[in-house]
Amino acid sequence: MNVILQCPVVETGVPALSRKRPLVLSPFLGQTPLAHALSGLSGEGAKRICLQAGEKTSEVLRAVGAGEAWGLKISGPDERDFGDARRFVLDHLPQAPGIPLWTSYSVWFDAQMELLERLARQRVGMRELRPGVFVGLRTRIAPDARLTGPLWIGDNVFIGPTAVVGPHVVVEDDSYLDDDCEVVESIVGPGTYAGSFTELRRSFAWGRELLHLDTGSLTVVHDRFLLSDAVAPKFSLTRLWKQWRQRLPIP
């Protein structure tokens, strides 16, 4: 089966999700909506995919490569060889036709909650600590952290002492929730640090950006001890200075 996969790049209902990368490459339960869609299409018997994402096509194609990870052959955006192909618009996942993705932030959040358990059970290495609480590989959780399902905790996550996480929470890979942090009905994006005593409710925190799911209000938090990237920046003046200092004959 051949499929022409049309990827929305920016949706008016969720403009903030496409600030950092194309919408279909935003975080969604451990992967991206595009990766989940390709898994679903592969499961339905698709062999060749013509991927179309407007002006972002080359960026999206770079992210998925030639499709080997899904057993697919992905090309695009030329659809001349796809005459009788099925057309699929990525405003929902093939695995869940009745669940829209991009109508609004709360719809996007609800879609993740709806699919959380189903996708967690399909993910390699994810285990169910207790009913509704799914935890990925190499994740460390303090013994006195309070976890309440439904809850998705990705790979390489750290959850500090007396943190309160859940219900209705997704903590994406490589994130760090510090001591006494409280996260309820929210999504913590990949590689995000949430500091001690911070509280996230009905929010999507990704790096320093904090989005309220109900109002759509987006704010950049300037205090890194509250919210920031968990990963050290690739370019840092301090690091550069240290490297130079080692080379210079300064006592």
Add this chain to the structure above:
Amino acid sequence: MKLHHSQGLLLVTGLQELNAANAATVRDGIRGAVTPEVTGVDIDLSKTRFVDSSGLGALIAIHKLMLARGGHVRVLNPIHAVEQVFEVTRLNRLFEVVKL
């Protein structure tokens, strides 16, 4: 920053931002204006676009001052972005946030 006294209430308006650059000035200005007759401080944040931890520190200092005097501090009409900063730091539990 503008300060108005009215029937034991100190109204603070005209704050464009509340950050490390002006937090000490704002804190000291309000402290200086809190006379013995003042029982409450209302801080209008409707024009405030940006608040950071230094600004929050100034607000906490004013809160502590008024608490010691048996008074109160209210935050009026913060925009969504500022309200989010209050929520993430849990200061919405400490301050009375009023939306008119």
